[in-house]
Amino acid sequence: MQGLGRLLMVIGVLLLIIGSLLYFTKSFSWLGRLPGDISFRKGNFSFYFPLMTSVLISLVLTLLMYFFNKK
Numbered sequence: 201m202q203g204l205g206r207l208l209m210v211i212g213v214l215l216l217i218i219g220s221l222l223y224f225t226k227s228f229s230w231l232g233r234l235p236g237d238i239s240f241r242k243g244n245f246s247f248y249f250p251l252m253t254s255v256l257i258s259l260v261l262t263l264l265m266y267f268f269n270k271k
Contacts, residue, residue: 222228236252 222231232250232253234250234252234256236255238247238249238251240247
């Protein structure tokens with residue numbers, strides 16, 4: 201069980217680092233503005249759902265998991 205805790209902590213730190221890089225650098229400014237992302241504004245109401253961004257991130261993570269779990 202101790203190994204699982206350590207793994208979760210490492211994953212959390214990696215997500216924090218990646219999130220900070222994405223937030224403070226503008227190199228991935230296109231992420232979240234892909235064609236297929238749903239955006240709706242009317243008056244003081246706005247709705248945004250990053251559909252294609254979610255699909256792209258899912259595809260990349262699936263490929264990474266596939267290649268790292270391949271034996």
